[in-house]
Amino acid sequence: MGRRITLMLLGLLLASGVVGCGDTTSGSPTTNTTTTTAKALFNPCTGISDDALRAAGVDPATEEAGIGGVHQSGWEICSWRGPKYFVTVFSTSRTVSEFERKPGNVEFEDVTVAGRQGRQFRVEGASKNLDCDVLFAASQGVVQLRVQNRAGQDNLENPCTVLYRVGDSIVPALPR
Template sequence: MKRAGTAVLVAGLAVAGLAGCAAGETSPEVTTAAAKPALWNPCTEIADDVLRAAGVDPGTEETGLAGVPQSGWEICGWRGPEYSLTVYTTDKTLAQFEQKPGNINFADVTIANRSGRQFRIEGDTRNAFCDVVFPASQGVVQLGVNNSAIADGPLDDPCAYLQRAGAVLVPAFPK
């Protein structure tokens, strides 16, 4: 099951005002903004052996949310026997994550010698999700863990899984 509620999903909509020109008229001068640099893509940048060490199967890769790309984001997820994890990148800021309604219980954490902000999603009554957002030069990189709904036996706290998986994943994240 994908974590559609975990990330801030703000679809960017570019609206361009285009004026038609009659024959012989010239178009007004248009100033274009510099193109944003491409976001770091976890699907192509995290090696399979790192994913296996994090406890997930590289063969289960899924891009986007439930396979649907999200404008302004690079999203990649994988499943393992006990949990699934998703890595998100965006140019959003840490402050935007902290101000988003529904993101709660922020706490400072350090994973693989990198500081981040761990948070939970309001309404997660099953204690199934845990997320950490790491500031990066492009914006943020988010690591999310979701306990498996089909695992046998009791499941660990998803933040414990996130700490273990993050220990091998976070060194691959952009600074």
């Protein structure tokens, strides 16, 4: 029962981070007469090696694409479980600025993870002290690395401390 609640909580938290990032637009759409090709999104499920995942302390066999196994339009999402935390990588065409403007995203700061510049932030709410996120700008938009401690575990580390350690193996696999 505890595992089911934890998984449901994780799904809700991930959905709030993904779904709430969009902007509302009113009016009629305009037609663009120039043809542009959208850059394909990085797929973390296929783009991060099993060796990198094991080095990050998660089990590659626990891979879950999407949120609760459901694909999210405009996103590529993959998560894995470890004994005390989850690692999730989000890939989107959105920008860092869009994340910064989203209500509920707080405590932004510039950081370096595995030699790469990023923007660390937290999401307000009950899970604020359980998870840590870092955004990395990429040619496709943004790649986001999230570490979320497993609720109910004892002696949990600060999730941002864990993210930096996990990032040593995961970040080199992320697109620039």
